[in-house]
Amino acid sequence: MRLRGLIRKEFLQIVRDPSAVAIAFLMPVVLLILFGYGVSLDAEDIQLGIVTEDRSAQTAAFTAGFTGSRYFHVHRYEHAGTAQRDLARGAIDGLVHLRGDFAAGLADRRPAPIQLIVNGVDANTARIIQGYVQGVWSGWLAERAGAAEAPTPVTLEQRVWFNPEVRSRNYLVPGLIVVIMTLIGTLLTAMIMAREWERGTMEALLVTPVSMAEIIAGKLLPYFLLGAGGMALSTLMALLLFEVPLRGSLVVLAGAAALFLVVALAMGLLISIIAKNQFVAGQAAIVATFLPAFMLSGFIFDLNSMPWPIEGLTFLIAARYFVAILQTVFLAGDVWAVIAPNALALAAMGLVFLILIRRRAHKRLE
Incomplete structure (x- = not known):
């Protein structure tokens, strides 16, 4: 009571x-x-610079993965120096550079490196951008392997548990x-x-x-x-x-x-x-x-x-x-x-x- x-x-x-x-x-x-x-902690509308020194079909196929992604807003550059200056002043968040011999290296089965430069001031965003770019690159490789009808020696299947939408x-x-x-x-x-x-x-x-x-x-x-x-x-x-x-x-x-x-x-x-x-x-x-x-x-x-x-x-x-x-x-x-x-x-x-x-x-x- x-x-x-x-x-x-x-x-x-x-x-x-x-x-x-x-x-x-x-x-x-x-x-x-x-x-x-x-x-x-998500990164969307990433300002990504792309430098392409050649106009081949392989280059266009690779960069199409960025233009079709909801994560990237693509800025195209003719010269790497201009893109790097924009990266330094914060106009873009990352930079993908394809050299002039990119398509030739693919055709001759020589190394065709892809350069990625990311603004690392925000380490979390930098890691996310790196992961997104690697995702586009992996998708492009899978498309090439399918087009060539050649078996891929190693297939990576990703599965995200508990939060599949990430x-x-x-x-x-x-x-x-x-x-x-x-x-x-x-x-x-x-x-x-x-x-x-x-x-x-x-x-x-x-x-x-x-x-x-x-x-x-x-x-x-x-x-x-x-x-x-x-x-x-x-x-x-x-x-x-x-x-x-x-x-x-x-x-x-x-x-x-x-x-x-x-x-x-x-x-x-x-x-x-x-x-x-x-x-x-x-x-x-x-x-x-x-x-x-x-x-x-x-x-x-x-x-x-x-x-x-x-x-x-x-x-x-x-x-x-x-x-x-x-x-x-x-x-x-x-x-x-x-x-x-x-x-x-x-x-x-x-x-x-x-x-x-x-x-x-x-x-x-x-």
């Missing part, structure tokens, strides 16, 4: 101050649209949901205890017969429901707006989300208990949760590529485990070899935070 009264009190507070509703439902919409459309959005949006829910879950509870202290209502709660455990539960449960609503909204946006496939079970997704919400809400509540000031609690929540979740969760950056001290630090970031679960459930399905250990890690972290909250929260003023 006392717990029900505390929960009702918290819901009335949410109704009077709808900022929590805005954090739970408006913030994920804004951030998902902003980051979902703004952050992309859309970076399919990979990024689940990670974005994790980062956004980390921020939302922590902010929802980061200021509630501090608000009670600032407004002087905490003293009134302390003199009531309710226990500290009931106060903590009364603070967590309403915001857990708000966070679950925000998670459901984010999942719907991922499926309907960004068209990310969901190959796993909704039950597994909901269970993992519940575990992560407990961790995020508990982190925020612990910050609120320690800070006792709304401004400090809000700033601490952003610094302690959002930035580590963005940088150290595997959302964008490969964790195995980090120096070992930083990679070791990522095991303390709850978002790391939820990113692994969400990306697996969305793209691969219910792979329990990935889901189970990460879910156990989230459960352990949630238990640790709840124990810390119980130890830091006391029914006394000091």
Whole structure:
């Protein structure tokens, strides 16, 4: 009965101050649209320069692969020097150079090298351009082998698992949901205890017969429901707006989300208990949760590529485990070899935070 009264009190507070509703439902919409459309690892409309020093049919057949591709916008040059100057000033992103003896080398079965120069300032885009050019080159070789009716000694058959369209959005949006829910879950509870202290209502709660455990539960449960609503909204946006496939079970997704919400809400509540000031609690929540979740969760950056001290630090970031679960459930399905250990890690972290909250929260003023 006392717990029900505390929960009702918290819901009335949410109704009077709808900022929590805005954090739970408006913030994920804004951030998902902003980051979902703004952050992309795909490269399209690549400005590619092509230098052809001869006008043979072989040269035309090879360069047709670039002009017919949706990834390239082709600029043709007569001289390599002009193309290299445009590459240096950023007018083009890459340069393919076919020398004047290209067709003759093919006819005489001599080496006919193809030069590729890529602007490597953005290493990720440079690697993507290199892969696209190699794809055009492989397709051209296959066409030549088919036209000659000669068997190809080695045939490369590529198969991309889990994300056959190779859309970076399919990979990024689940990670974005994790980062956004980390921020939302922590902010929802980061200021509630501090608000009670600032407004002087905490003293009134302390003199009531309710226990500290009931106060903590009364603070967590309403915001857990708000966070679950925000998670459901984010999942719907991922499926309907960004068209990310969901190959796993909704039950597994909901269970993992519940575990992560407990961790995020508990982190925020612990910050609120320690800070006792709304401004400090809000700033601490952003610094302690959002930035580590963005940088150290595997959302964008490969964790195995980090120096070992930083990679070791990522095991303390709850978002790391939820990113692994969400990306697996969305793209691969219910792979329990990935889901189970990460879910156990989230459960352990949630238990640790709840124990810390119980130890830091006391029914006394000091």
